[in-house]
Amino acid sequence: MADTLYVGFDLSTQQLKLTVINDTADVVCEETVRFTKELPQYGTSNGVIINGHTVTSPTLMWVESLDLLLSKLSAKAFPFHSIRVISGAAQQHGSVFWKRSASQLLRHLNPQETLKSQLRDAFALEQSPTWQDSSTSEYCQKLEEIIGGAQELANITGSRAYERFTGNQIAKIYQNDLPTYNNTERISVVSSFLASLFLGDYAPIDASDASGMNLFNIHSKTWDERLLIACGGEALREKLGNVEVFGLNVMGNVCRYFVERYGFSPDCKVLPFMGDNPSTLLSRKLCPSDVLISLGTSDTLLLVTTYPITTTESHTLCHPISNQYISMLCYKNGSLTREHIRDTYTSTASWDSFNTILRTLVSKPDETKFGFYFQVQEIIPFAYGIYRFDNGELVDEFRDPNYNIRAILESQFLSMKARSARLLHGQRIERLLVVGGASANDSILQVLADVFGVKVFSPRDGTANSASFGAAMKARMMACGEDRDEKSEYKLVASPNKENNKVYDRMLSTFVKLEERVVMAQGPE
Ligand SMILES: Nc1ncnc2c1ncn2[C@@H]1O[C@H](COP(=O)(O)OP(=O)(O)O)[C@@H](O)[C@H]1O
Numbered sequence: 001m002a003d004t005l006y007v008g009f010d011l012s013t014q015q016l017k018l019t020v021i022n023d024t025a026d027v028v029c030e031e032t033v034r035f036t037k038e039l040p041q042y043g044t045s046n047g048v049i050i051n052g053h054t055v056t057s058p059t060l061m062w063v064e065s066l067d068l069l070l071s072k073l074s075a076k077a078f079p080f081h082s083i084r085v086i087s088g089a090a091q092q093h094g095s096v097f098w099k100r101s102a103s104q105l106l107r108h109l110n111p112q113e114t115l116k117s118q119l120r121d122a123f124a125l126e127q128s129p130t131w132q133d134s135s136t137s138e139y140c141q142k143l144e145e146i147i148g149g150a151q152e153l154a155n156i157t158g159s160r161a162y163e164r165f166t167g168n169q170i171a172k173i174y175q176n177d178l179p180t181y182n183n184t185e186r187i188s189v190v191s192s193f194l195a196s197l198f199l200g201d202y203a204p205i206d207a208s209d210a211s212g213m214n215l216f217n218i219h220s221k222t223w224d225e226r227l228l229i230a231c232g233g234e235a236l237r238e239k240l241g242n243v244e245v246f247g248l249n250v251m252g253n254v255c256r257y258f259v260e261r262y263g264f265s266p267d268c269k270v271l272p273f274m275g276d277n278p279s280t281l282l283s284r285k286l287c288p289s290d291v292l293i294s295l296g297t298s299d300t301l302l303l304v305t306t307y308p309i310t311t312t313e314s315h316t317l318c319h320p321i322s323n324q325y326i327s328m329l330c331y332k333n334g335s336l337t338r339e340h341i342r343d344t345y346t347s348t349a350s351w352d353s354f355n356t357i358l359r360t361l362v363s364k365p366d367e368t369k370f371g372f373y374f375q376v377q378e379i380i381p382f383a384y385g386i387y388r389f390d391n392g393e394l395v396d397e398f399r400d401p402n403y404n405i406r407a408i409l410e411s412q413f414l415s416m417k418a419r420s421a422r423l424l425h426g427q428r429i430e431r432l433l434v435v436g437g438a439s440a441n442d443s444i445l446q447v448l449a450d451v452f453g454v455k456v457f458s459p460r461d462g463t464a465n466s467a468s469f470g471a472a473m474k475a476r477m478m479a480c481g482e483d484r485d486e487k488s489e490y491k492l493v494a495s496p497n498k499e500n501n502k503v504y505d506r507m508l509s510t511f512v513k514l515e516e517r518v519v520m521a522q523g524p525e
């Protein structure tokens with residue numbers, strides 16, 4: 001491996017991932033640390049600790065996972081000195097509260113000791129709020145009231161107030177735990193936290209990730225004073241630091257810790273780290289009529305627009321390396337809820353059994369049956385619980401319970417179809433490009449093709465690690481420019497079945513009505 005190398009990290013919900021590519025954008029190495037399995041001492045389940053609506057991850061677990069990942073590479077004699085540029089991605093919205101004086105700890109990291117032992121006392125909050133948290137409804141309501149409503153807030157920041165968005169998480173600490181807030185020197189989002197470790201100093205928040213905070217004006221690309229005051233008072237601006245609006249600007253070189261402990265070159269450049277969804281977009285070259293769908297822990301739908309389209313159920317993010325914008329739909333009940341249904345309705349709890357049932361026992365859509373699977377509090381719609389409808393009647397279970405396996409896919413994809421149509425204003429989708437863990441499953445992608453009536457493609461190189469790959473591609477872009485041919489990057493994995501597509505077209509309006517019924521049925525907290 002004598003090439004020049006470009007590295008991308010992804011600190012996602014369940015794992016820390018790394019992708020290394022060379023000058024010709026070939027993946028030469030991938031590595032992962034799975035939090036729950038490999039760092040069990042932190043007591044997480046699927047990477048998080050759930051306490052009612054509060055969902056956190058131990059900040060020190062993330063710190064330790066970085067040394068663990070790099071020591072795995074060391075054990076393989078990985079040529080760290082060949083890395084020219086690094087960048088990274090992370091779950092959006094989550095936050096890290098650095099204690100007063102933590103910057104001194106970061107600036108003096110000793111290569112002889114682990115990051116964990118040196119940063120043990122660096123955090124004002126030991127548990128970082130994550131994107132799965134939904135405990136801040138009262139602060140969301142207040143923020144929308146102050147600004148003049150949900151749409152008004154969306155017009156400024158790209159999104160209405162969402163529980164997981166960093167500004168509302170900060171408001172919760174500011175209102176309930178002032179000593180901790182006052183003891184906080186810097187608030188990073190998860191991506192800028194990881195970048196800070198590499199820089200040995202606080203890294204700025206990248207504009208695409210700042211767009212997921214309910215604090216940032218996506219037009220002027222600056223913090224909004226009224227929102228800062230509402231969420232964290234006069235002190236918040238200083239605690240957040242600057243925003244980096246252009247993702248190809250070099251923030252600095254890797255700090256001495258990584259040079260001396262692992263053998264990184266002292267000239268290795270660090271680019272801003274981004275949210276995982278913007279990074280996923282950079283992993284692939286898109287045509288204007290392409291829509292990208294990521295089926296990971298969360299499910300997301302992403303499209304690039306030249307101007308911001310703001311609605312109260314989508315998110316608009318600044319594009320990390322251009323003046324364009326990203327429109328995004330995000331669902332919390334993604335892969336983990338599919339796993340739950342798989343484990344409940346298959347005898348072997350395997351994707352193979354799930355697919356066999358889908359292809360043989362419930363191989364056709366049934367327009368009389370609908371299921372809604374909000375095992376955890378959903379984002380769109382804001383709903384919780386599992387609901388099944390047969391011929392318009394709410395039922396406890398389908399007569400053939402196998403139908404749950406088809407229904408969970410159908411409802412997710414019908415929701416994406418109905419909501420993306422509102423963002424596309426009649427523009428036709430030419431291709432659906434699918435990435436993320438579940439993109440390996442062709443049977444799931446067939447249902448997606450049938451619901452949308454559009455051909456589905458997935459990456460030819462098969463990498464499921466799109467966010468870390470996108471970050472590595474950004475690192476490479478800094479050195480080599482943008483030179484990809486989008487045509488060769490994808491393989492066709494599913495073409496729509498016309499009959500099934502007609503059924504799904506008929507089902508769409510009933511789906512929307514039943515979803516409204518589910519939302520109406522939600523009781524008060
Ligand atoms: N063959 C498969 N079919 C469906 N889902 C799968 C398959 N393989 C992996 N997955 C799902 O992918 C998820 C992880 O996706 P990934 O994109 O790596 O997650 P993250 O959002 O943490 O980056 C797992 O929770 C798993 O359920």
Ligand SMILES: O=C(CO)[C@@H](O)[C@H](O)COP(=O)(O)O
Pocket residue numbers: 012013014090091092093131164212275276277296297298299300315330
């Ligand atoms: O909340 C969002 C986007 O708004 C999520 O998409 C997170 O960014 C989590 O990412 P994964 O762990 O699923 O990759």
